[in-house]
Amino acid sequence: MVFVRIEYRKFGPLVFxxxxxxxxxxxxxxxxxxxxxxxxxxFHPRPKFSFSPPLPVGFEGERELLDLKLEEPCLDxxxxxxxxAPYGIYVNNVFFMPRSELGESVIGGLYNFQWLGDTDKFKxxxxxxxxxxxxWIHSNEQLTQVGIFNYKNSLSxxxxxxxxxxxxxxxxxxxxxxxxTVWLKLSRVQLLEK
Amino acid sequence: MNYPFDLLYRVKKPAxxxxxxxxxxxxxxxxxxxxxxAFPDTYEVGMxxxxxxxxxxxxxKREDSIxxxxxxxxxxxxxxxxxxxxxxxxxxxxxxxxEFDILAFSISYELNYSNIITILDLCGLPIFxxxxxxxxxxxxxxxxxxxxxPIIPFIDCFVIGDGExxxxxxxxxxxEWHSNSRNKEELLLLLSKIxxxxxxxxxxxxxxxxxxxxxxxxxxxxxLVPNTEIIHDRAVVEIMRGCTRGCRFCEAxxxxxxxxxxxxxxxxxxxLEILKSTGYGExxxxxxxxxxxxxxxxxTRYIKENLIPSHISVSIPSxxxxxxxxxxYKAIGEIKRGLTFAxxxxxxxxxxxxxxxxxxxxxxxxxxxISSEGWDSVKLYFxxxxxxxxxxxxLGIANLLNDIRKIYKRVDLNVSISLFIPKPHTxxxxxxxxxxxxxEERIRLIRRKLDKRIxxxxxxxxxxxxxxxLTRGGLEVSNAIVTAWKKGxxxxxxxxxxxxxxxxxxxxxxxxxxxxxxxxxxxxxxxPWDFVDIGIRKEFLWNEYQLSLSGIxxxxxxxxxxxxxxxxxx
Numbered sequence: 001m002v003f004v005r006i007e008y009r010k011f012g013p014l015v016f017x018x019x020x021x022x023x024x025x026x027x028x029x030x031x032x033x034x035x036x037x038x039x040x041x042x043f044h045p046r047p048k049f050s051f052s053p054p055l056p057v058g059f060e061g062e063r064e065l066l067d068l069k070l071e072e073p074c075l076d077x078x079x080x081x082x083x084x085a086p087y088g089i090y091v092n093n094v095f096f097m098p099r100s101e102l103g104e105s106v107i108g109g110l111y112n113f114q115w116l117g118d119t120d121k122f123k124x125x126x127x128x129x130x131x132x133x134x135x136w137i138h139s140n141e142q143l144t145q146v147g148i149f150n151y152k153n154s155l156s157x158x159x160x161x162x163x164x165x166x167x168x169x170x171x172x173x174x175x176x177x178x179x180x181t182v183w184l185k186l187s188r189v190q191l192l193e194k
Numbered sequence: 195m196n197y198p199f200d201l202l203y204r205v206k207k208p209a210x211x212x213x214x215x216x217x218x219x220x221x222x223x224x225x226x227x228x229x230x231x232a233f234p235d236t237y238e239v240g241m242x243x244x245x246x247x248x249x250x251x252x253x254x255k256r257e258d259s260i261x262x263x264x265x266x267x268x269x270x271x272x273x274x275x276x277x278x279x280x281x282x283x284x285x286x287x288x289x290x291x292x293e294f295d296i297l298a299f300s301i302s303y304e305l306n307y308s309n310i311i312t313i314l315d316l317c318g319l320p321i322f323x324x325x326x327x328x329x330x331x332x333x334x335x336x337x338x339x340x341x342x343x344p345i346i347p348f349i350d351c352f353v354i355g356d357g358e359x360x361x362x363x364x365x366x367x368x369x370e371w372h373s374n375s376r377n378k379e380e381l382l383l384l385l386s387k388i389x390x391x392x393x394x395x396x397x398x399x400x401x402x403x404x405x406x407x408x409x410x411x412x413x414x415x416x417x418l419v420p421n422t423e424i425i426h427d428r429a430v431v432e433i434m435r436g437c438t439r440g441c442r443f444c445e446a447x448x449x450x451x452x453x454x455x456x457x458x459x460x461x462x463x464x465x466l467e468i469l470k471s472t473g474y475g476e477x478x479x480x481x482x483x484x485x486x487x488x489x490x491x492x493x494t495r496y497i498k499e500n501l502i503p504s505h506i507s508v509s510i511p512s513x514x515x516x517x518x519x520x521x522x523y524k525a526i527g528e529i530k531r532g533l534t535f536a537x538x539x540x541x542x543x544x545x546x547x548x549x550x551x552x553x554x555x556x557x558x559x560x561x562x563x564i565s566s567e568g569w570d571s572v573k574l575y576f577x578x579x580x581x582x583x584x585x586x587x588x589l590g591i592a593n594l595l596n597d598i599r600k601i602y603k604r605v606d607l608n609v610s611i612s613l614f615i616p617k618p619h620t621x622x623x624x625x626x627x628x629x630x631x632x633x634e635e636r637i638r639l640i641r642r643k644l645d646k647r648i649x650x651x652x653x654x655x656x657x658x659x660x661x662x663x664l665t666r667g668g669l670e671v672s673n674a675i676v677t678a679w680k681k682g683x684x685x686x687x688x689x690x691x692x693x694x695x696x697x698x699x700x701x702x703x704x705x706x707x708x709x710x711x712x713x714x715x716x717x718x719x720x721x722p723w724d725f726v727d728i729g730i731r732k733e734f735l736w737n738e739y740q741l742s743l744s745g746i747x748x749x750x751x752x753x754x755x756x757x758x759x760x761x762x763x764x
Contacts, residue, residue: 013212014421016202021209021422028216028419028473045505046475058203084473086216086421183200 002070003100004077007093010061014088015186019054025086026051026066032084036072050102052190056168059111060187063092067100108160109188111168116149117181124155127174131166133157149182158191196288201278205271209422210237213263213285216419217471219254220286227259227365227372230284230294230330234301234309235687237265241418242426244480245336246300249357251414259365262286262294266309267316269684269691275316282316291317291330295368299334299349304664305657305687307345310334311679314348321676323350323394327378333364340402340449341618341723342392344664344671350378351385352392354726355402356435358411360390392726402728404764408435408456415467419474428476428509429468433461433493437482438752442549442742443538443580445617446482448730451761453752458492462500469506477501478509485514486752490522498525520563535560536575539583540590546745547582549738557594561602571606578636579614579628582743588636592643599645607648611637613658617665618723619730621738626714627662630655656694660686663701663711668722673704729764 010022017025030037030047039045052065074080077094085091121138128136136157143150155175159165168188175181202208231250233240240246240263253261262284267275275282281290291297297317299310314321314332323332324347334345335353342352353360364385371381386393390403405411413432420427436453437446456464465477481487497508502525513522537557539545545552564572576591591611599607613633616625628636633655644650663671675683678700685691701708715721717736724732734757741748751757 013214016208016212017421018209024423024427025421027475030473031475032216032470032473039505044476044507057208084216086419087214088421183203185199186203 002073003097004068004070005095005097005100005102006066006068006077006081006091007095008061008064008066008089008091010055010064010089012088014086015055015058015060018057019051022055023051025089029081029085029089030068033077033080035068035074035077035080036070038069038071050100052102052106053109055188056186058183058186059168060185062187062189065102065106065190067097067102069100105192106190107162107193108158108165108191109168110156110158110191111171112185112187112189113153113155113157113168113171113175114184114186115153115175115181116143116151116184117153117175117179118149118151119153119175119178119181123178124175127178128157128171131170131174133165133171149180152184160191196283196285197280198278201274201280204274205268207236207268207422210265210268211271211285212421215421216473217416218286218418221254221260223260223287223289225258227296227369228294229253229259229261229296229298229365230264230291231261232264232297232299232310232313234266234299234306234313235303235685236268237420238422238424240265240300241420241424243300243302244430244432245302245357247414247417248412249298249300249335249361251417252358252361252412253365255412256362256365258369262289264291264313264317266306266312266685272312272316272684281318282313291319294330295372296364297330297332299332299336301334301336301338301345303687304338304344304661305692307664307675308679308683308686310345310348311676312684322347326350329378331368331378331381335360337445337449339392340726340728341665342726343668343722344675346394346669347672350393351382352394352400353390353403354392354400355390355728356405357403358405360388360403363388364391397725399725399727401764402726404452404729404761405435405454408432408454409460413464415464416471417468419472426478428478429465429472429474430478430480431461431464431468432456432480433484433487434481437486438750439483439486439551440549440738440748440750440757441538442547442621442738443577443614443617445620448620448735449728450482451730451759453486455488458489458496461493462496465501469504475505476507476509478511480511482512483514484510484512486750494522494525497522520567523567533564533569533571534573534575535564537594538575538577539580539587540576540592540594541587543745544580544583544587544590546747547742548580549742549747551747551749554594558598558601561598561605565602565605569605571608573608573610576609576611577614578611578640579633581616581622581625585639588639589643592640595648596643596645599648609644609648609650611640611650611652613653613655615658615662615665618721619726619728619735621735621742623721623735624715624717624719624739627659627666627712629709629712630659633658654689654692657686657689657692659708659712660692660694660697663706663708666711666722670704670706674700674706677703729761731758731760734759 038048048069050067055061078091081091138155140151140153250261253259333351334349335357339352367384382393386396392400434455436450538550616622681696683696
């Protein structure tokens with residue numbers, strides 16, 4: 001019995017699909033790829049797979065994970081999947097594993113927020129502290145064009161499962177509440193146990 | 195992704211506006227006839243519509259044309275688009291509709307009429323045809339165009355009947371016109387000559403187009419695979435079109451005659467190709483009455499031997515439960531899943547009136563199968579307000595259900611009651627529709643008599659009233675549609691959006707007397723849809739109506755012989 005771990009990006013238009021949509025999407029990718037995987041029993045069989053924790057809607061996943069159980073050996077998994085994946089899912093790496101232990105290996109995510117807005121740095125720091133967050137990196141860069149949103153902000157926050165951290169959506173709400181905001185990009189990289 | 199990230203991030207269902215489906219082909223628009231296909235409901239509803247997907251496929255298979263899609267944006271999206279002054283953009287290339295040659299609506303439900311106006315307006319087009327001098331040409335097809343009067347002022351040209359052949363003829367005509375003229379009047383005149391096309395102001399009458407042989411009719415084998423869940427999220431193969439059961443209330447039963455089947459060979463071939471190209475794990479075999487498919491046994495064998503072993507699950511809407519389908523259900527494993535079943539009326543007398551050919555014995559036999567095969571629940575559909583209905587018939591619904599409940603205690607009964615709308619082009623087109631007060635009274639009566647352990651739900655009679663007016667109305671109703679839209683009517687088919695107050699005001703302001711649309715009509719009275727010939731003789735429909743009033747049934751004409759409705763010699 002062989003498991004494969006698929007490391008992929010979720011980006012572009014697909015940042016807007018929910019986790020349930022993503023599962024359906026992967027089910028169809030697997031079927032189109034004709035890679036022989038194990039299916040669940042019953043009248044509505046589905047490929048047996050396990051996903052890393054759900055990505056909030058709107059967030060790009062720079063390193064998402066998915067484990068599959070193979071029925072037959074297959075060596076060109078990456079190319080076979082990328083050939084039949086919709087724009088917005090791209091497999092970067094495939095690893096063979098003796099067992100699937102996805103649940104244990106992901107310890108949290110590094111979340112990145114990018115927006116335009118004249119956000120008060122002091123208020124942002126205060127807000128993040130109130131949410132119980134200790135570590136973050138914030139930068140704001142003045143844009144050369146003159147406009148209402150003449151600052152491009154970027155914030156990186158590691159959110160670990162082990163600590164009682166708020167959801168990334170709370171951080172989005174915080175920033176939205178600090179003034180007029182135009183979101184440019186939201187993303188996550190999953191943090192794995194060494 | 196064609197809309198700014200920040201805009202999509204702020205709407206409830208951003209996935210409806212992203213496009214990018216698997217199997218989507220991006221074509222270079224240069225030198226091609228550009229057609230925007232519009233569906234006046236949400237992405238999830240529109241993408242589940244087979245007709246829409248067929249037309250999209252036919253256009254994009256042509257080298258000289260390109261089809262792109264727009265759907266009605268939900269109210270939060272509409273608000274943001276207006277606020278940020280962004281027009282509605284197609285999902286494929288993100289172009290605005292002004293850059294297209296043709297805007298083609300697929301209209302299958304009257305309660306979407308207000309959304310037609312939303313789409314026109316958000317595309318930056320005047321809502322009235324007479325005010326649109328340049329392209330795009332606005333055309334419409336779908337079930338509602340068989341009674342188009344209330345939307346005539348908004349549409350330049352209507353397509354009536356099966357669209358598979360006609361869409362090609364429209365494109366060819368457009369192409370020829372475009373190469374030597376820019377005069378829209380000339381274009382409309384040319385289009386009016388196509389069989390099945392109705393151009394308001396030019397055509398006098400129109401005949402419904404019928405595709406003769408489904409085996410030689412194009413069918414999408416590489417349909418778009420949505421990235422987000424839609425209403426019917428599975429592969430679909432239409433196994434037959436039309437139905438000859440002759441239920442007198444059923445619009446589709448008359449509108450899609452004659453019965454045309456796809457051969458089992460074609461069905462197998464299509465299924466295989468679609469499953470392969472989409473990766474769907476579920477397939478649905480579509481028909482108005484799938485039990486009447488002549489090779490149901492062969493289809494069952496195919497499902498058992500080919501689909502189930504490849505991890506594909508199967509669903510079939512509209513199948514009767516009898517001995518043949520019992521085998522069928524076993525094969526597809528529908529057991530344990532919810533099942534639906536429509537006796538429609540509570541007494542045998544009324545079932546005879548509407549020509550729903552099932553007896554009380556059949557109903558109990560069905561319940562016996564349901565119970566012995568281990569189904570946990572069944573959904574039963576009934577209508578109220580049917581012609582000749584009396585208190586006895588209403589009580590009959592409650593009595594019948596109570597009797598079922600007494601015998602089959604283990605099976606959960608879920609009952610849904612809807613209000614009968616006498617539809618155009620059916621034998622009941624002359625019948626009256628009951629008022630809101632009558633409907634409420636009849637629902638109360640059922641509730642009082644029904645065993646409390648039976649779950650009862652019913653359609654809002656006000657929604658049915660609006661549907662009745664928009665279905666049976668004439669040209670004058672169009673003004674009320676515009677008024678209601680201006681007052682905020684959007685997505686009237688959605689219970690959380692429907693507001694009868696808006697429509698009531700709109701009808702009042704336009705001097706539209708609601709009762710005029712509900713009353714019974716005589717044979718000699720002209721009907722607003724008389725100019726549409728769907729291929730069935732009016733005398734036949736009238737005769738069916740008279741037979742119904744005397745409670746005389748008619749068997750399926752494919753078994754009992756021809757009643758000369760006219761469609762087979764049409």
